[in-house]
Amino acid sequence: MDHEIESATSLDAVRADTDTAPRGRPFAKGASGNPYGRPLGARNKSTLLARALLDEGTRDITDRVIALARAGDPLALKLCFERILPRKRDVAITLDLPPVESIADCSKAIAVVIAAVAAGELTPKEGRVLITLIEGQRRCTDYDEMERRLTAIEAAIAQRNAELGAGQRW
Helix, strand or coil: CHHHHHHHHHHHHHHHHCCCCCCCCCCCCCCCCCCCCCCCCCCCHHHHHHHHHHHHHHHHHHHHHHHHHHHCCHHHHHHHHHHHCCCCCCCCCCCCCCCCCCHHHHHHHHHHHHHHHHHCCCCHHHHHHHHHHHHHHHHHHHHHHHHHHHHHHHHHHHHHHHHHCCCCCC
């Protein structure tokens, strides 16, 4: 028991002797040793050094890659082509679709897209994008139809209640 008390007091003495920050959270929550943080746009020293080395050797590296590409090196050819011809982005799709004004029109338009994919006029990915757009139009048409029907039902209920009188409700 006395040994435990002595060890506890000796630990307190060791803690008091050390002026190091406590383990875990050395700063109060919301406060730090650098309240303003790293300045915007500040770069690591290693990043700055690497950038400086690349800037110095850019011309030599480029000349070497072009020379290797001309010699037929496949990796160098790939690097050059990726810089000369960037990846293909989305392009406009031309396809004669019927006007989509009702839910039945959506089915016809989707059939046209599927036929174009089957004929090789569109890629499957382009067909999927078009079908997604047509489905979005169908949902909008569906919502418009539901709203129109709900408004008609509410109007019919209001008219029926007016006919029945104030004491009776339908």
